[in-house]
Amino acid sequence: MNKAIIFSLFLLFTIGVKAQDARSIPEVEIKDLYGNVFNTANLSNDGKPMVISFWATWCSPCKRELNNIAEEYIDWQDETGVKIVAVSIDDARNMQKVKPYVDGQAWEYEVLLDPNGDFKRLMNVNNVPHTFLVDGNGQIVWQHNSYSEGDEYELYELVQKLAAGESIEH
């Protein structure tokens, strides 16, 4: 009986909701590296493209991806004004090691902590690494799950397109 209600409710939503191309960033409170509450609705990059990358200190491909991008990040920023937000899903086991790791690797990213996966869940992330590309209007226009060496070139091509005001084909 319960299930019938829920299914009906969702049918309502699914039929009612128009098909959409873009998607906005969901709103939830997580933390920044200094323990301050951070509302994800405040994620923005002044009309320029933004990358949101979910990672963890125990995830090798995540660290490979962010370390590879770190080598190019200055050029990326100069050319497109892109900002990278690295959201760590490390829980209490490793959370205190995030800042030392980020500083140790000399990352220039904006780093956020999502220790109970609240933002991860709202963004429908199954596994890390998972990378989202956000356009200047704060709409998520592209995403990629997992990381293979060289994936960052595809990401950067899309960032360049956005920075040039072009739209991204799905």
Add this chain to the structure above:
Amino acid sequence: MKSLKFLLAAVFCSQFFFLKAQEEQKSVGEIHGNFDMTTQFYSIDTVIGAPIVPEKLLMNGFLNLIYTKDRFTAGLRYEAYHNVLQGFDPGYAGTGIPFRYASYRGDRMEITAGNFYEQFGSGLIFRSYEERGLGVDNAMEGIRVKGKIGNGLYVKGVIGRQRIFFAQSPGIVRGADAELNINETFPSLSESKTKLILGTSFVSKYQQDDNVTYILPENVAAGGGRLNLIRGNFSIFSEYVYKANDPSADNGFIYKPGQAIFLSTSYSTKGFGLNLSAKHIDNMSFRSDRNENINNLLITYLPALTKQHTYNLAATLYPYATQPNGEVGFQADMTFRLKRGTWYGGKYGTSVLVNFAAANGLDSTKINDDFTDRQGYKTNLFSAGEEVYFRDFNVEVTRKINKSLKLKASYFNFVFNNDVMKLAGSPGTFFVDIAVLDVLYKFNRTNSLRTEVQGLWTQQDQGNWATFLMEYTLAPHWFFSFMDQYNYGNPINSRRLHYPIFSTGYNSGGNRISVSYGRQRAGIFCVGGVCRTVPASNGVTLSITSSF
């Protein structure tokens, strides 16, 4: 019949909303979700000790849907286990919608009704969370209210029962948490170099006394406080929790109160990071059912204070798991970069990670009061006993040689007390050395080959192991890999086996599909403080994940 009426009503309503939306030409909200499915076909392979699976094919799957419209959010998760994969608790049987909720965000308050995940502080006193890959899900079902009072004071309150498979805990969990950000509260401190955040929590559980032998407390309370202090490059995090007497199956129904303390301090600058942490756990098993065990219905989250390893020989044979009845642990973790352009740093610089972790039992004195007070034992804060539970020393060095070649070398040394951990097959304490060489070669921008050679050496348990892995990736869509694990040093000749496995996968956007075929070694898979023992298997596995 009733469901049909609902369905019709829903269709009617949705059409109404649809028309209305078209009229107003404005969004009626967004709906997004994610999907995950793993299916394994099990072949018979008695040599590796793979259990015989009568169904031959098993499947775990789920679908999450989340609807948002301005300040309103609603979501649900459908889960299906036909039947549940080997290594997961068979409590996951059949299908259902064990997770559904609706929430509304006001300017200063947020209300959630239904299921939710939440943690107070670092989770030492309360953590409701999911780790789908391990089959861990202790979601709350009830009500949560979060609010912000004035500037810098954040409060939360929860009440509900925790999820256990497709049912709920017999106990009710009630809790409240307050966090005060001093720098936000006092505007004069907003630019201060010193940042201070204080927090306090209270959690209580109610469970009927169901025991015929003892008179048990039906309400068990726990309280705690935490502090996060940052000054420049230094930071300190500390949390303390005290739990009233809570006789349970875990502690042998003793009436001793429990306590836990976690201390962590860090120093970091560009190119250097150091973290030192310590913890003391004493009689801290805290569940919403005192008779439960393993990972079920935990209220507290007590992660291992050790590094979470990723190479398969280091990660899945001898991982440490927290001993909630009592342990003292310490960890040091250091990361730094050797300067580029020097003889020791190489052309591109070199990254070094060093980690050491130790855990011992408590130094405790047994009290013979089984028939009187039942306090069980006496101990002092941070007094480590003689018994070594775990030691882990490890180093990882990463260096880029040139544009196409990157090397990573790692060394691990473990001391693993299996009499306490009881995770591996044989008794005793194991002394283990592991070395890994990881070579990445990039042919061009999109083609690369990664090779891992791993060796594990020990005189105990299953003896020596070697792993060889080759992973070819064709960015941004394809990967192909082959791995063989070889237990060449097993003391029993007939168990010197190979475990070869092929995998391939395709990624596009938020979708990923992968197939693997071969043998999988029995292993212990851990995320955070939780571990899952997975038996050996042979067969074909198909995984599909999607996010939309």
